Structures are given as structure tokens and as C-alpha cells.
Amino acid sequence: MTPTEPPALLTARDLRVVFPGRSGAAPARAVDQVELEIRPGEIVALVGESGCGKSTLARALLGLVKPTAGEVSFAGRPLTYSTRALRAYRRRAQLVLQDPIGSLNPRHTVYDAVAEGLRIHGHSGDERAAVADALSRAGLRPPERFFLRYPHELSGGQRQRVVIAGALVLEPELLVADEPVASLDASVRGEILDLLLRLRTELGLAALVVTHDLGLAWNIADRVAVMYLGRIVETGRVEQVLTAPQHPYTRALLSVLPDAPGDPVILTGEPPDPSRIPTGCRFRARCPVLASGEAERAGVADACRTEDPAVLDAGPTAQAACHWVHAQVTA
Structure with a gap:
């Protein structure tokens, strides 16, 4: 937090949600060591592919899913899970679903x-x-x-x-909107996004907008958090993350947008499975940087395969969890 930024309204620290496996299958780590902050009057877009844990994280932040570990705090106070405490909390933090x-x-x-x-x-x-x-x-x-x-x-x-x-x-002071315009026509989507922006201005509402649409994030968000396989892998100001993405996953997501420069990056490998998170970087099986040899040339390929990367600074207003990005920043 910089000196000019207000304290966070909502904070998640080392948040984890693990679902038991069925019929002997391994447990699914749907949310895995997530760190996230939302400040008063701020709109944060949570983006990522289907199945990456976005909706589970949103429900954990609202107390609709009890975390396996970690902590959610609202207005500086840890969330507790008694019926009375949750009822009081849900007056202040409300969910808006995608399917009206x-x-x-x-x-x-x-x-x-x-x-x-x-x-x-x-x-x-x-x-x-x-x-x-x-x-x-x-x-x-x-x-x-x-x-x-x-x-x-x-x-x-x-x-x-x-x-x-x-x-x-x-x-409420916070809206959590899970794909709030996914089921709407394009013209109506713009009207609903304009409404959310107006509510922020008129009421000082903060919002977490869960979406797979990076174009929506650009139009509405102050900050973006990119999620992959249960973890926030890149976060920062919207202009930083979407115009100068650092994490290879963010770059791949942006490369397939209609107006993106260059060729789209097609991710190979198996789709994310929260019951089979690999050792090392969780993105490594699909990472084009590792596949192309760039990580090897940067001297981080072994770390990619064996060490879970920390979330570190990756630009003036962004952070990323990627060994290769960290090597570029410190070079």
C-alpha cells in the first residue's frame, strides 16, 4: 500500500480451499495460497480460464465457502463463520450472479x-x-x-x-459480481458495466468482478488479478497488466484477443486440474517460455520444474509469480 492509498476493505491472506476427492481421487486445491486486496471504491477484475478457481475464490471471500486455511478480513476484522457474524457480513458484501x-x-x-x-x-x-x-x-x-x-x-x-x-x-460496501454480463447481448453488456461504474462513483462501492473476458477488465477495472490453477499469478494496475503483461499465462490470454498484435499463443499440454497441481511452477506444463528454451537461456528452467515461484514485483505497478519474469526484472 502506498502512502496515498486507503487501507484495504477486503483482504485475503494465504487463502486456501481444498475439496475432498471423490471415489479415492486426490483432493482438489481449488484456491491455493491466494493473496488479494480490494480497497474502498476500487474495482478489481479477477480473470482466468474456466476451472481456474475464480468462482470458488469469490464465494470464499463472501463466506459462502469456508476456507480450509488462511484468512479473510473485512474492514480490518477477520471474518468469522458463526451464523450471526456471516449474516452481518452479508449486509456489507453482496453477491451478483451471472444468471439472472x-x-x-x-x-x-x-x-x-x-x-x-x-x-x-x-x-x-x-x-x-x-x-x-x-x-x-x-x-x-x-x-x-x-x-x-x-x-x-x-x-x-x-x-x-x-x-x-x-x-x-x-x-453494501462491496459487490462481488461473478460473470455479471456473460449471459447478455453485447449492447446490454455495456449498459450493465456503465451501471457498475456509476454505482462506484455515486455510492463509493468497491467491486470484485469475476470474468474470463480481458476486454471487460480493461473497460471497468482499476486493478486486475490473473488466476491460474488456484493461484494469483499476476496482479497490478489494469494499464500495466493488460498493456505490458509479464507472466507468460497473461501474455497468452491477451494474445488471442481480436486486436492483439502478433500471432496468438496457443497453450499446449493438459488443461488445469486442481487435483493434480505439479511440482515447481504450476504453469510449467503449458508454458511457452519453458517450451521455447527461453527459461533455459535465462538460467531458470530447473527452478521452473522444482520450485514454486513467489509473487514478486514485475514492474512499477504489477507483481507476478514466475521465475523467468523475476530473472528479467533482476537482469
Whole structure:
């Protein structure tokens, strides 16, 4: 943290989530020694391939999955897992899912869907006014026009706004949005992203946006955290990570974007399996730097095969977990 940055709102330290293996299979290390911070009013994009552990990490940060080890802190206090503590925490940190159809009960009106959180938490104020305010902030105006509608009567973008309103009604400090625009048309995606940016400006909301879309990260995030096989392998300011990526995995993800310069980097080897994390660098089986001999020439190939790389500085505003990157930085 620099002198001008506020203390972190949400912090994960050495966070691990291990799921038992089925039918004698090895345990799956879905989240493995993750370090992450989100500051007040900051939007962090968590990016990576499907199966890398992004959604499990998001749920662990919200207390929906209890970590196997490590610690989550919110506003400087460690998260505890009693029913009362989690209930209080979930007023301050809310989840927005990617599938608004699955998130909304088809038998509930918009009003009831948004009011549900208030009722669960025993809201003692004016329920109707709170629901109307949340819908209005989510861009559904006039809000009364939507009170008696059902999910099937709304467009996809409107349904997602209802889900966001259901989070906003509790006046949280943090939103965790898991692929919040993945199921929407391109034009509607832009509207929802603009809404998230506006909420950050108007309400000071912080957000963790889970996505596989690096273009979305560029458009919305202040910082980016790149996840591979349960670990954050690169993190930093969005302009640093997406214009000057350091980790070979980040470079490969960016190389396949439509406007990326040069040829796309096609990752070879087996896809990630959290029950079979290799020794050494977890990316080594698919790493183009190791395969091309660049790691050998840099004198780090043996370390790539035997040593788990630490997360170290990899530029003015970024960090990466990669022996080859560390060799370039110190050369």
C-alpha cells in the first residue's frame, strides 16, 4: 500500500480451499495460497480460464465457502463463520450472479425479489421506499412500474438490474459480481458495466468482478488479478497488466484477443486440474517460455520444474509469480 492509498476493505491472506476427492481421487486445491486486496471504491477484475478457481475464490471471500486455511478480513476484522457474524457480513458484501433467470424466483414479483434481503435482515424502515430507491439506482425507472412484474416479463438486461437492485437494497460496501454480463447481448453488456461504474462513483462501492473476458477488465477495472490453477499469478494496475503483461499465462490470454498484435499463443499440454497441481511452477506444463528454451537461456528452467515461484514485483505497478519474469526484472 502506498502512502496515498486507503487501507484495504477486503483482504485475503494465504487463502486456501481444498475439496475432498471423490471415489479415492486426490483432493482438489481449488484456491491455493491466494493473496488479494480490494480497497474502498476500487474495482478489481479477477480473470482466468474456466476451472481456474475464480468462482470458488469469490464465494470464499463472501463466506459462502469456508476456507480450509488462511484468512479473510473485512474492514480490518477477520471474518468469522458463526451464523450471526456471516449474516452481518452479508449486509456489507453482496453477491451478483451471472444468471439472472436462475437468481430470481419466477413466482416472485420484482418488488418481492428486491425486498427479500430486507425481510431476511429484519429491516425496520420503509420497505417500499428502500425497494424503490434500489430499483431506481439500478436504472429501473420509474421503479413503481416494475413492482408487480415477474422475471419472465423482463428483458435480460432488466433482470440483471433487478438482481443488482436486490444487492443494493442492503446498502453494501462491496459487490462481488461473478460473470455479471456473460449471459447478455453485447449492447446490454455495456449498459450493465456503465451501471457498475456509476454505482462506484455515486455510492463509493468497491467491486470484485469475476470474468474470463480481458476486454471487460480493461473497460471497468482499476486493478486486475490473473488466476491460474488456484493461484494469483499476476496482479497490478489494469494499464500495466493488460498493456505490458509479464507472466507468460497473461501474455497468452491477451494474445488471442481480436486486436492483439502478433500471432496468438496457443497453450499446449493438459488443461488445469486442481487435483493434480505439479511440482515447481504450476504453469510449467503449458508454458511457452519453458517450451521455447527461453527459461533455459535465462538460467531458470530447473527452478521452473522444482520450485514454486513467489509473487514478486514485475514492474512499477504489477507483481507476478514466475521465475523467468523475476530473472528479467533482476537482469
